[in-house]
Each structure stands twice: as structure tokens, then as C-alpha cells.
Amino acid sequence: SGLILSASDRIYEGDFVEFSNGIKGTIVKLGWVETVLRGSNEIHISVPNTDLSSQRLSNLSRLRKCQVTQTLRFGYQQTIHKLPNLCDDIKEEIRQSCPNLIRDGTRPFRVVWTDYERSSIVVKVDCHFNIRPIGDDYWINRERVLQAIHRAIEKNDLALS
Structure with missing residues (x-):
């Protein structure tokens, strides 16, 4: 099973992956029998390759x-x-x-009023970026989006409910 995972060119050591069973982390060791992942909490998880070979995989790297x-409500x-x-x-x-x-139209950039709820109106923000979905650049960009939303809410003299 380790040979199949290695030969598949789907994953390498150092890649950040997420399997359909919910296991996710950085691949520390891709062995013949098991794969070791390091979670975001630094805990290492050893998973038998037989379990992984049948899972759908997202390689975020x-x-x-x-x-x-x-x-937003x-x-x-x-x-x-x-x-x-x-x-x-x-x-x-x-x-x-x-x-x-x-901004070129290949991905959505939406800020839309989407729903009425019992005590609030819902606005959805959906934006896409030319940045990998992992690492410091992602988190810095995400924070910029949140700050931008906050500035617009303040400018319009509103508050989240």
C-alpha cells in the first residue's frame, strides 16, 4: 500500500493533505506500511496505508x-x-x-444579501485569491478580508447580531 501511495504521485512527504475520513495534516513520513501525519496541534498520527489507499484525498499543498x-448576520x-x-x-x-x-471573472467575488432568518438578515461574502490555502500568506490574507469587512460595517454604522 505504501508503494501504491508513493507511485501514485498524489502525495509526498511535506505535503499538507486532508483525507475523506477527516484525517488531515502534514505528511512527516510516507512508509511502506503506514503514513505519519503531523496535525496542526503538532500531534503525530500514524495511519495504516491500507486505510488511506481507499480514501479520497485533497492535497492542499x-x-x-x-x-x-x-x-454575516x-x-x-x-x-x-x-x-x-x-x-x-x-x-x-x-x-x-x-x-x-x-477579479477577472474566473472565480466568484460576491457580497450578497441571501436570507431572512427569525431575527436577522444574512449577508454572504465569497472571495477567491491567487494564494495557496495553507501557510502564513493564507492567514494574513484572511485577516485582511476580516478587517475589510469590519471597516465597511463601521462605515455604515452597523453591528453584527
């Missing part, structure tokens, strides 16, 4: 693009008349703050 999504009383400007302002703040935002 090979991805070149990422997505950041947020679901606002109370009815403060929001309805401000939503169009808020959505426009969130998009503009993200455009200005995130140079790796994909």
Missing part, C-alpha cells in the same frame, strides 16, 4: 488558489435600508485591501 467565505431594525451600500462597501474594502483577489 498543490493548490494555487484559495477561498475565503464569511456569513444583521438585525432587521438597523439594516434593511443600509444593505445595498454595505455590500458595495465590503466589496470595495476587499478590493483595496487584498491585492491577490481574483
Whole structure:
């Protein structure tokens, strides 16, 4: 089984992977019998290759693009008349703050009012970037998106519910 995993060219030591059974981490050792992964909590997990060979796999180390999504909820009383400007302002703040935002139409860039809930209105933010979905660059970019959203909410004198 280790030979099959190695020969498949799907994974290498050092790759960050996620298997369909929920196991994810960085491959520390790809052996003949078992694979050792290091989770984000630094705990090493040994998994028999027979278990892994039948799993679907996402190798996040090979991805070149990422997505950041947020679901925002606002109370009815403060929001309805401000939503169009808020959505426009969130998009503009993200455009200005995130140079790796994909703007050419090949990936969605949405800030839309999506639902009525019992006590709130829901706005979804969905943006894609030319950044890998792992590592410091991803987390720095994600923080920029959150800061951009915050600035737009403050500009429109709103608060999340």
C-alpha cells in the first residue's frame, strides 16, 4: 500500500493533505506500511496505508488558489435600508485591501444579501485569491478580508447580531 501511495504521485512527504475520513495534516513520513501525519496541534498520527489507499484525498499543498467565505448576520431594525451600500462597501474594502483577489471573472467575488432568518438578515461574502490555502500568506490574507469587512460595517454604522 505504501508503494501504491508513493507511485501514485498524489502525495509526498511535506505535503499538507486532508483525507475523506477527516484525517488531515502534514505528511512527516510516507512508509511502506503506514503514513505519519503531523496535525496542526503538532500531534503525530500514524495511519495504516491500507486505510488511506481507499480514501479520497485533497492535497492542499498543490493548490494555487484559495477561498475565503464569511456569513454575516444583521438585525432587521438597523439594516434593511443600509444593505445595498454595505455590500458595495465590503466589496470595495476587499478590493483595496487584498491585492491577490481574483477579479477577472474566473472565480466568484460576491457580497450578497441571501436570507431572512427569525431575527436577522444574512449577508454572504465569497472571495477567491491567487494564494495557496495553507501557510502564513493564507492567514494574513484572511485577516485582511476580516478587517475589510469590519471597516465597511463601521462605515455604515452597523453591528453584527
